[in-house]
Amino acid sequence: MPPPPSPGLEPGALADTIGYRLRVAQLAAYRRFEARLAAEFGGAPRYFGLLAIIGEHPGQAQSRLAESIAVQRSSLVAIIDRLAEEGLVERRPSATDRRVNAVWLTGAGERVVAELAARAAAEEARLSAGMTAAERAALIRLLGQVVDNLR
Amino acid sequence: MPPPPSPGLEPGALADTIGYRLRVAQLAAYRRFEARLAAEFGGAPRYFGLLAIIGEHPGQAQSRLAESIAVQRSSLVAIIDRLAEEGLVERRPSATDRRVNAVWLTGAGERVVAELAARAAAEEARLSAGMTAAERAALIRLLGQVVDNLR
DNA sequence: CTTATTTCAGGGCCACTGATATTA
DNA sequence: CTAATATCAGTGGCCCTGAAATAA
Numbered sequence: 001m002p003p004p005p006s007p008g009l010e011p012g013a014l015a016d017t018i019g020y021r022l023r024v025a026q027l028a029a030y031r032r033f034e035a036r037l038a039a040e041f042g043g044a045p046r047y048f049g050l051l052a053i054i055g056e057h058p059g060q061a062q063s064r065l066a067e068s069i070a071v072q073r074s075s076l077v078a079i080i081d082r083l084a085e086e087g088l089v090e091r092r093p094s095a096t097d098r099r100v101n102a103v104w105l106t107g108a109g110e111r112v113v114a115e116l117a118a119r120a121a122a123e124e125a126r127l128s129a130g131m132t133a134a135e136r137a138a139l140i141r142l143l144g145q146v147v148d149n150l151r
Numbered sequence: 152m153p154p155p156p157s158p159g160l161e162p163g164a165l166a167d168t169i170g171y172r173l174r175v176a177q178l179a180a181y182r183r184f185e186a187r188l189a190a191e192f193g194g195a196p197r198y199f200g201l202l203a204i205i206g207e208h209p210g211q212a213q214s215r216l217a218e219s220i221a222v223q224r225s226s227l228v229a230i231i232d233r234l235a236e237e238g239l240v241e242r243r244p245s246a247t248d249r250r251v252n253a254v255w256l257t258g259a260g261e262r263v264v265a266e267l268a269a270r271a272a273a274e275e276a277r278l279s280a281g282m283t284a285a286e287r288a289a290l291i292r293l294l295g296q297v298v299d300n301l302r
Numbered sequence: 303c304t305t306a307t308t309t310c311a312g313g314g315c316c317a318c319t320g321a322t323a324t325t326a
Numbered sequence: 327c328t329a330a331t332a333t334c335a336g337t338g339g340c341c342c343t344g345a346a347a348t349a350a
Contacts (some may be wrong), residue, residue, distance in 0.1 A: 008215065008218055008219045009204045009207070009208045009211065009215065009216070009218075009219035010204070010207065011200055011203035011204045011206075011207055012203055012206070012207040013268070014199075014200065014203045014268065014271070016291060017271065017275050017291070018275060018278050018279055018287070018290055018291060018294070019180055019181075019184070019271060019274060019275055019278060020200065021291060021294035021295060021298065022173065022176055022177045022180060022294060023177055023180075023181060023200070024294075024298050025173055025177075025294050025297045025298050025301075026173045026174055026176075026177035026178075027177075027221070028298060028301040029170055029173060029174075029297070029301060030174060031221075032301060033170070048165075049162055049165065049171065049174070052162035052163055052165045053160045053161070053162045055162075055163070056160070056161065056162055056163040057160045060160065061307070061308095062307075062308070063306080063307060063308080064159065064160065065160070067159055067160075068159045068160035070178070071340095071341070071342090072341075072342060072343085073307075073308070073309095074308080074309075074310080074341090074342075074343080074344090075340080075341050075342070076308095077308070077309060077310080078340080078341090079340095097306090097307085097349080097350070098348085098349060098350085099306065099307045099308070099348065099349045099350065100306090100307060100308080100349095101307085101308070117164070117165065120165070120168065120170060121168075123170060124168050124169060124170055126300060126301070127169050127170060127297050127300055127301070128169055128297075128300070129300045130296060130300065131293065131296065135289075135293060136169070138286075138289060138293070139169055139289075139290070139293040139294075139297075140167060140168070140169060140172060142282065142286060142289070142290040142293075143169070143172035143173060143175075143176050143290075144172060145281060145282065146176045146180070146278050146279075146290075147172065147175050147176050147179060149277060149278055149279070149280045149281065150176075150179040150180060150183060150277070150278070212331075212332090213331075213332065214330080214331060214332080222317070222318090223317070223318060223319085224330095224331075224332070224333095225317090225318075225319080225320090225332080225333070225334080226316080226317050226318070227332090228332065228333055228334080229316080229317085230316095230317095248325080248326070248330095248331085249324085249325060249326085250324065250325045250326070250330070250331040250332070251325095251330095251331060251332080252331085252332070
């Protein structure tokens with residue numbers, strides 16, 4: 001991922017835009033989350049979003065999973081390979097379409113997702129430290145509106 | 152850059168966290184901005200934040216610029232090489248320390264920064280469509296608080 | 303025959319680590 | 327002598343493009 005600004009020198013007027021602050025905040029949060037957990041959980045933190053989607057929607061085709069995280073179908077092959085090597089997911093033949101590999105969490109995968117969810121909740125508390133419940137809710141709602149505005 | 156969730160399948164409870172929405176919103180906004188402008192402006196959109204910092208703080212050493220965007224000093228060498236090849240920045244010897252290369256925008260660099268700032272303002276309007284001025288200000292303030300919470 | 307799903311081979315981009323030369 | 331600055335060579339991660347095999 002692209003270059004992420006942080007402390008020290010500031011970019012003038014740009015600093016007071018949603019786009020810039022979004023980038024700075026996300027990069028700091030993401031790097032922190034992954035750096036703390038990579039040693040313990042391998043590739044899982046990076047693909048926590050994907051693992052959560054697989055857990056919520058078991059048995060989906062790789063194609064649909066690729067769309068859901070906005071990567072090419074061919075790119076998902078290596079991602080699932082790695083998560084499968086780590087024992088977190090498994091491919092099973094689809095009952096209705098012999099072309100598709102349906103992807104499921106393993107038992108270990110479910111445990112790792114649950115553990116990462118707990119860690120993410122701790123990070124979430126840190127991200128929102130000093131905010132009232134109403135402020136936190138507003139931030140979540142407005143971020144959702146930004147996403148909707150980009151569709 | 153990590154995998155970015157988008158439409159279609161959703162990750163359950165994770166979807167209502169600051170961390171997740173930050174990632175989805177930032178990735179969508181960043182990809183959109185870079186994809187639209189890369190053909191016209193080359194590497195500049197990717198390093199718009201850095202170019203803005205150089206414009207606001209001319210003559211800084213490469214080391215300090217590297218810190219400001221959270222990359223290694225050695226990584227900045229290639230970045231400045233490329234921006235210099237494109238005629239946007241130039242290295243000048245420091246008057247006070249012969250070890251340092253002070254980095255400055257060229258005239259072309261200043262024009263590109265101004266043009267990108269205008270394009271970024273248009274994107275900013277899109278990101279915040281449908282928000283009141285108070286909501287937009289709250290979003291900017293709360294994102295700043297997230298950044299501060301991570302320091 | 304055309305389309306969809308997965309896989310594979312090759313390539314590109316980008317940042318990092320570690321070593322080196324120069325200067326403070 | 328130690329520390330800081332910039333650079334370079336090498337490496338690895340991650341995703342993409344385009345082609346191939348299988349099946350709908």
